[in-house]
Amino acid sequence: MSCFCEDGNLIFDYLHKRMTIELKQHIDPRLVPILEKISDPEIPVLSIMDMGVVRSARIVDNVVQVKITPTYSGCPAMDVIGDDIIAAFKKENRQATVNLVLSPAWTTDWITPRGRKALEKYGIAAPLDEEADKEALLGNKKIVKCPQCTSTNTKMISQFGSTACKALFKCDDCLEPFDYFKCLK
Amino acid sequence: MKNENIIQYIYGIADNALILGQRLSELCGHGPSLETDIALTNMALDLLGQTRSYYQYAAQLSGDGKTEDDIAFLRIERQYKNVLLVEQPNRHFGYVIARQFFYDVFHLFLLQELQHSKDEILSAIAKKAIKEVSYHQRFSSDWIKRLGDGTKESHQKIQEAVDDLWGFTDELFHMTEDDLLAFNSGIGVDLSKIKDAYYQKIKEVLEEATITPPETKWFQKGGKQGIHSEHMGYLLADLQYMQRTYPNMKW
Numbered sequence: 001m002s003c004f005c006e007d008g009n010l011i012f013d014y015l016h017k018r019m020t021i022e023l024k025q026h027i028d029p030r031l032v033p034i035l036e037k038i039s040d041p042e043i044p045v046l047s048i049m050d051m052g053v054v055r056s057a058r059i060v061d062n063v064v065q066v067k068i069t070p071t072y073s074g075c076p077a078m079d080v081i082g083d084d085i086i087a088a089f090k091k092e093n094r095q096a097t098v099n100l101v102l103s104p105a106w107t108t109d110w111i112t113p114r115g116r117k118a119l120e121k122y123g124i125a126a127p128l129d130e131e132a133d134k135e136a137l138l139g140n141k142k143i144v145k146c147p148q149c150t151s152t153n154t155k156m157i158s159q160f161g162s163t164a165c166k167a168l169f170k171c172d173d174c175l176e177p178f179d180y181f182k183c184l185k
Numbered sequence: 186m187k188n189e190n191i192i193q194y195i196y197g198i199a200d201n202a203l204i205l206g207q208r209l210s211e212l213c214g215h216g217p218s219l220e221t222d223i224a225l226t227n228m229a230l231d232l233l234g235q236t237r238s239y240y241q242y243a244a245q246l247s248g249d250g251k252t253e254d255d256i257a258f259l260r261i262e263r264q265y266k267n268v269l270l271v272e273q274p275n276r277h278f279g280y281v282i283a284r285q286f287f288y289d290v291f292h293l294f295l296l297q298e299l300q301h302s303k304d305e306i307l308s309a310i311a312k313k314a315i316k317e318v319s320y321h322q323r324f325s326s327d328w329i330k331r332l333g334d335g336t337k338e339s340h341q342k343i344q345e346a347v348d349d350l351w352g353f354t355d356e357l358f359h360m361t362e363d364d365l366l367a368f369n370s371g372i373g374v375d376l377s378k379i380k381d382a383y384y385q386k387i388k389e390v391l392e393e394a395t396i397t398p399p400e401t402k403w404f405q406k407g408g409k410q411g412i413h414s415e416h417m418g419y420l421l422a423d424l425q426y427m428q429r430t431y432p433n434m435k436w
Contacts (some may be wrong), residue, residue, distance in 0.1 A: 105312055
């Protein structure tokens with residue numbers, strides 16, 4: 001076997017139950033409008049594009065081939081997202097296949113600026129950078145901003161929240177609990 | 186290295202994640218508090234997700250039409266290669282935390298080495314899992330400290346769990362024939378290399394938690410050869426019931 005190539009994507013092909021390495025591919029701009037309409041099933045305000053889980057999308061022999069990456073290994077949303085993509089293209093009379101990219105691993109840096117805004121508006125604090133995230137989760141600094149009242153007088157209630165990607169916080173000013181999207185690098 | 190040996194090597198890693206994930210899943214809805222319940226089941230989910238990636242790869246290597254479900258649900262006890270530590274029952278919360286802590290510290294060191302594997306798929310799975318397991322280790326280390334340096338009762342209970350489970354830690358570093366083969370072909374990890382760092386890290390955290398590291402020199406082994414403790418059969422009965430009763434169910 002060859003050495004792991006940083007530029008390669010490790011793909012799990014559902015149909016053939018195989019893992020393969022492929023070079024990075026771009027997202028075909030013609031497919032973007034449809035992909036942008038598909039939302040993350042656990043955070044409905046966020047499209048899968050803004051979430052950064054779509055790693056490539058192209059048309060080959062008239063079939064749409066989409067590759068998505070899981071936020072966390074066991075993320076149960078992946079199956080739903082895969083089904084939603086196939087259904088969305090079916091509506092447009094297009095056949096689509098969805099495969100899973102395991103490497104490079106997803107990072108919160110791939111959430112777009114628009115996605116971060118949507119998270120905040122929905123009541124989820126967007127991830128801080130790696131250093132700040134550590135300080136926040138260790139309880140050293142009060143820097144996570146409450147998405148309700150913007151106060152930073154907040155504290156962590158639980159390192160794990162309603163889904164694997166979030167931690168549970170509460171605001172000591174407005175007293176509302178809220179989710180914080182953990183930084184993943 | 187033959188595919189059959191790589192598959193066995195993968196089982197040696199993945200079965201730990203499956204069985205520990207199963208133990209943690211038992212606590213779903215039964216955790217001592219809402220936050221710990223959610224945390225433990227989140228960790229179970231991460232471990233089962235990692236298990237799936239490993240088993241999908243093993244199934245592909247086997248080339249005989251086997252699926253991840255066959256590997257997870259249809260092997261017999263002797264064919265599971267997990268260490269004895271992860272199959273130990275959830276006697277009380279102290280046991281859950283001590284078991285998790287002993288495994289998380291090992292798991293992170295293991296993955297940090299495995300990410301340099303010549304096998305690009307194992308390397309990719311490890312790179313993804315490192316991010317998740319870092320959170321696990323932070324969670325279990327924090328709880329070791331909270332319980333150890335907590336009340337008289339919490340201290341006594343976590344010390345009891347640490348004492349009881351300590352004897353299972355050495356097996357983590359036992360190299361089976363497949364481990365050696367994998368290491369010699371650049372795919373696997375040299376477990377002896379991470380052993381010192383492991384015990385040093387464990388002792389640091391225990392010390393901070395005012396827990397006395399046991400001095401036991403006798404360690405129990407067997408899981409990696411498929412010789413399991415009396416708890417394993419019950420665990421597998423739970424794990425495999427649905428698949429054996431309703432064959433071909435999918436995850």
